[in-house]
Amino acid sequence: MPASSANLSELPAGPNVKGKLSRDDLIMRGGMAVIALYLIVTLALPLYTMLSKSFSTYQFQLSQYEFQVSDEDGIFDGTIVSGTDLNNKTGAYELTDLSTGSDGRLGVTAFFLDFSFRSPVHYQLRNTVEGGRFLVGSTLYDDTQWLELDSNTFRRVQLRPVQARGIDNFINYFSTPALFNSIKNSLWISLLSTLVTVSLAFWFAYALNRSCMRFKGLFRLIAMAPILVPSLLPGIALVYLFGNQGMLKELLFGASIYGPIGIVIGSVFFTFPHAFLIITTALAISDGRLYEAASSLRASPWRTFWTVTIPGARYGLISAAFVVFNLVITDFGLPKVIGGQFNVLAVDIYKQVIGQQNFEMGAVVSVILIIPAIFAFIIDRLVQSKQISSLTARSVPYQPKPDRRTDAIFLIYCSFVGLFIIGMLAVCQFAALVKFWPYDLSLSLNNYQFDKMDGGGWGAYFNSIKLGLLTAVAGTAIVFFGAYLVEKSNGFFLGRAAFQMIAMLPMAIPGMVLGLAYIFFFNNPSNPLHAIYGTMAILVVCTVTHFYTVSHLTAVTALKQMDREFESVSASLKQPTLKLFSRVTVPVCLPSVLDISIYLFINAMTTVSAVVFLYSPKTALASIAVLNMDDAGDIAPAAAMGMMIFYTNAAARIIHLFISKGVLARTQAWRTR
Numbered sequence: 001m002p003a004s005s006a007n008l009s010e011l012p013a014g015p016n017v018k019g020k021l022s023r024d025d026l027i028m029r030g031g032m033a034v035i036a037l038y039l040i041v042t043l044a045l046p047l048y049t050m051l052s053k054s055f056s057t058y059q060f061q062l063s064q065y066e067f068q069v070s071d072e073d074g075i076f077d078g079t080i081v082s083g084t085d086l087n088n089k090t091g092a093y094e095l096t097d098l099s100t101g102s103d104g105r106l107g108v109t110a111f112f113l114d115f116s117f118r119s120p121v122h123y124q125l126r127n128t129v130e131g132g133r134f135l136v137g138s139t140l141y142d143d144t145q146w147l148e149l150d151s152n153t154f155r156r157v158q159l160r161p162v163q164a165r166g167i168d169n170f171i172n173y174f175s176t177p178a179l180f181n182s183i184k185n186s187l188w189i190s191l192l193s194t195l196v197t198v199s200l201a202f203w204f205a206y207a208l209n210r211s212c213m214r215f216k217g218l219f220r221l222i223a224m225a226p227i228l229v230p231s232l233l234p235g236i237a238l239v240y241l242f243g244n245q246g247m248l249k250e251l252l253f254g255a256s257i258y259g260p261i262g263i264v265i266g267s268v269f270f271t272f273p274h275a276f277l278i279i280t281t282a283l284a285i286s287d288g289r290l291y292e293a294a295s296s297l298r299a300s301p302w303r304t305f306w307t308v309t310i311p312g313a314r315y316g317l318i319s320a321a322f323v324v325f326n327l328v329i330t331d332f333g334l335p336k337v338i339g340g341q342f343n344v345l346a347v348d349i350y351k352q353v354i355g356q357q358n359f360e361m362g363a364v365v366s367v368i369l370i371i372p373a374i375f376a377f378i379i380d381r382l383v384q385s386k387q388i389s390s391l392t393a394r395s396v397p398y399q400p401k402p403d404r405r406t407d408a409i410f411l412i413y414c415s416f417v418g419l420f421i422i423g424m425l426a427v428c429q430f431a432a433l434v435k436f437w438p439y440d441l442s443l444s445l446n447n448y449q450f451d452k453m454d455g456g457g458w459g460a461y462f463n464s465i466k467l468g469l470l471t472a473v474a475g476t477a478i479v480f481f482g483a484y485l486v487e488k489s490n491g492f493f494l495g496r497a498a499f500q501m502i503a504m505l506p507m508a509i510p511g512m513v514l515g516l517a518y519i520f521f522f523n524n525p526s527n528p529l530h531a532i533y534g535t536m537a538i539l540v541v542c543t544v545t546h547f548y549t550v551s552h553l554t555a556v557t558a559l560k561q562m563d564r565e566f567e568s569v570s571a572s573l574k575q576p577t578l579k580l581f582s583r584v585t586v587p588v589c590l591p592s593v594l595d596i597s598i599y600l601f602i603n604a605m606t607t608v609s610a611v612v613f614l615y616s617p618k619t620a621l622a623s624i625a626v627l628n629m630d631d632a633g634d635i636a637p638a639a640a641m642g643m644m645i646f647y648t649n650a651a652a653r654i655i656h657l658f659i660s661k662g663v664l665a666r667t668q669a670w671r672t673r
Contacts, residue, residue, distance in 0.1 A: 028489045032499055035482040039502045041529070042545045046517035047509065053520050054363035057168040058161035060098045060106045062087050064132040065159060067111070068124040068146075076124065083159070086111035099172065101358045105135070105158040116151065123154045133160035169364045182343040183368065189260055189344065190329040190372075193267035197324045198317060200268065201275035204417050207410035209283040212402040214411060222418040225425060227273045228649035230606040230623045233642040234266035235337030236635060237424040240431045245438050247427075258340030266334040269424055271327045272417075275320040282316020315383055322380035326373055330510035332609040333623075337630055345369045346609065349512045353519075353613060363520070366513040377508035425646065432640035447640040455628040455637075456620030461644055464605050464622035467539050468652075471604040472597040475544035475551065480593055483555035484581060507549035511609030514546055519613050534616040546610045547603045551596045558592035559585070591660065598656045602649045 062083030070076045087093055092110035100106075108125070109115045125134065126146045133142045135158045141147060149157065173179050204223060208216050226234075242249050242257035255261060310317075332346040339347060345365055352362035431437055435444045451457035486499045506514075522533040532538045586593065608623045615624055622645050629638035 025490060028485050029492055029495065031481065032485040032489065032492075032495065035478060035485065036499050036502060038478065039505075039545070039548070042541050043506060043509070043514075044502070046514070046521035049520040050363050050366060050513070050517035053360060054169060054367045055165050055167065056102070056360055057164050057166050058100050058102050058104055058360065059164065059168075060093075060100065060104070060159050061132070061162045062098070062159075064128050064162070065108075065134065066126055066128055067108075069112070070122040070124075072120045074120065074122050076122075082128075083108075083111070099168065100161050101356075101360050102161070102163070103357060104161045106161075107155075108134075108157045108159060109155050115155070117155045119151045122148055122150055124148045125157065132162075134158065135160060169360055173361065173364050173368070178343065179348060179365075182345050182348045182365075185260075185342060186329050186344045186346075186369075187372065189263050189267070190325050192260075193264050193271065193328045194321050194324045196264065197268045197271050197275050198279075198321050200417060201272055201320065202279050202313075202317065204272075204414060205276055205279040205283055207414050209280060211407050211410045213407040213414065215414075219414045219418055222421050223276045224273045225421055225646075226270045228602060228606070228653070229270070229425070229642060229646045230333055230608055230626060231266070231270045231331050232333035232337050232608060232623070232626050232630065233428055233639070233646070234269040234424055235262065235334045236431070236626075236630065236639045236642060237427045238262050238266055238338055239635060240427050240437065240639075256340070258338060259342040262338035262340075263335050263342065263344070266338055267328045267331065269421065270331075270334065271324045272421070274327060275324050278320040278323060279313065279316050282313040282319075318383045319380055322376045322383075326376045326508075329376075330369065330373055330512065330609070332512050332612065333627065336627065346510065346512050349516060350612065353516060359516075359519070362516055366510075366516050369510055370508070370513055373510050374508045381504070425643075428639040429643050431636050432643050434636065437636060447636045448644075450625065450637060450641060453629055453634050453637050454632040455625030455634070455641070456617075456622075457625075460620040460625040461622045461641065463536070463619055464645070465648065467536065467543065467621060468601040468604040470536070470540045471543045472601040474540060475547070475600040476593060476597045478544060479548060479551040479596060480555045480586075480589070481581075483552050483559055484585060487556055487559040488585075503552045504549055506545055506547070509546075511546055511607060512612070514542060515610050515613040518542055534614075534619070536619050538614055539611050539619060539621070542610050542614060543604045543607060544600070546607070547600055551599060554592055554596055554599070555589070558589040594656060594659060598652060601652055605645050605649055605652075 065083040066080050067083065067086065068076050068078075068080055090111055090113055093106070098106075124146045127134070127142065127144050130142070130144060132144075133140060135141075135156075136147070136149065136153065137156045140160075204219075207213060208219060238257050239246065241247055242252055242262070246257070249257075252261070257265075329344075330346060332350060335342070335344045335347050336350065345368060349362050349365045349369065352358045352365060432447050433443045433445070434440070435442050435446060450461070451459075456463070482499070482503070486496045486503075489496060518538065521527065522529055522538060524530060532541070606623055608627060611621060612624060612627070615621055620628075622641055626638045626641045626645075629635070629641065
């Protein structure tokens with residue numbers, strides 16, 4: 001061996017040298033960190049605050065207060081009695097009365113059975129420990145000094161609760177039969193609705209993909225119509241159809257639509273398009289060679305259905321089932337309108353927060369509601385992760401063959417489903433145009449005079465359009481740029497995986513839970529972001545965050561279709577990444593960008609649960625106006641506002657279609673070369 005070679009082999013191995021991050025890498029990682037911080041602030045921190053609130057218990061500690069009573073001459077004899085002793089003597093309050101919310105009050109005059117505000121007797125009271133609190137009118141006293149009051153002033157004294165940590169709220173919830181029963185109601189309603197919806201949607205999708213029936217395009221449009229309306233609208237339609245003065249109430253044979261029957265029918269209506277889309281996608285990618293093999297083996301159509309069609313679509317069916325289950329169990333609008341006395345978890349949150357001002361118990365119900373929602377989401381993701389590709393390069397698209405009998409049966413079936421969907425919308429529109437149901441059926445536009453009714457008037461409608469536009473613009477920019485950063489960044493695998501996990505979280509969080517979490521987090525004067533509470537900004541932030549996951553997945557799917565060689569070529573030409581993003585990536589992915597924007601706009605127009613706790617008189621929304629008018633008994637105006645939302649979303653979809661055919665014809669011309 002030459003001496004030079006020997007010397008080289010004896011040299012110690014040097015340390016691994018990491019490549020220096022380029023300016024573009026730093027920009028992309030910084031941008032990813034900013035959007036991740038946005039999701040942490042708008043999702044993780046509010047949820048943590050809400051979870052912490054659910055373990056906050058408030059109770060009146062009577063032992064922390066002492067009282068003295070004078071004689072009629074105002075002289076005190078030095079006898080001191082604690083609040084606990086007084087309560088034991090008089091039995092004024094039971095143990096359950098001492099558990100309360102953060103804003104609870106407890107009057108002290110109940111401790112004195114012979115109390116009279118006209119009596120010349122004087123009273124003294126004090127806190128025995130620092131931090132004990134009581135109110136005299138609106139004045140708070142938290143020191144340990146004696147305070148003397150006459151009888152007239154003493155009747156205004158109220159004790160304040162003391163905060164502690166523990167699971168007492170959960171124990172109280174599960175020990176209350178009416179509240180605990182909501183869990184059972186929510187689960188079985190969701191399971192039943194899922195079974196009915198997935199069954200109907202499967203055969204509808206099967207008819208459109210496996211037959212040669214006529215009017216397929218029309219039926220696809222009809223199937224997607226429920227997406228354009230808030231979930232409250234089917235409840236209103238069912239009231240007009242089967243309510244106490246409904247057109248078809250006799251068809252229920254004495255049963256009431258107000259309860260589980262109404263919730264299930266309405267849930268089928270508004271979740272049908274979601275199940276239909278997922279199942280259609282699963283059926284559309286079937287390999288025609290499998291059906292040719294089954295035919296050559298002389299398998300019957302029924303055997304082919306169970307051995308080829310169902311196995312091929314099983315992942316789509318499972319995914320559709322979990323999506324529908326999640327939508328039903330977390331929905332608030334429909335059970336609020338048509339549920340009657342049938343309590344479910346989402347409505348319980350509303351009742352606890354709005355009806356009883358018990359925010360801690362509302363947080364408890366929210367935590368309970370998250371559990372089945374997250375469970376369904378995790379199982380759905382696991383099922384999708386195990387799904388293998390059923391469409392390969394050798395696959396042959398399945399082409400259905402005409403069969404007059406089968407095509408006629410499917411046409412009749414789809415017509416019934418389409419009639420159900422169109423009928424619900426038509427009933428709402430008819431009710432909106434009738435003067436006074438059911439006594440004066442002459443047509444009028446009086447129900448569209450929203451400014452004369454509760455709910456926010458026409459201002460609420462225009463606020464919804466403003467929210468939709470702001471959400472579409474801001475949300476699309478945030479979501480698409482975030483997806484670009486996580487998909488096209490070099491290295492940084494741990495950070496990208498963490499970002500993907502955070503981006504998936506919003507899909508598992510019900511809207512009611514997110515809205516309540518925003519109250520706890522943003523309605524805190526010590527929070528620097530408190531200024532946006534009660535403004536349009538917090539509605540935009542909440543809506544973008546609530547619908548972030550689906551938009552993110554849409555953007556990532558589009559970006560995965562672009563070869564990473566684009567970034568390599570850009571780097572070799574020393575072009576900035578942001579220039580490549582604006583001039584190449586965005587134009588190529590423009591169809592998906594527009595899909596994200598219309599998705600966010602429509603959901604901003606129809607959402608109820610996510611914003612029901614966050615709007616102010618100046619930022620009332622059309623969907624909230626439907627809820628408020630229905631609560632006030634103005635059902636026909638509520639139907640009118642719901643139909644305005646439908647027509648607005650339909651117009652937005654038409655505009656989206658024209659843009660797709662016009663602008664995209666130029667930006668996507670390369671696809672036809």
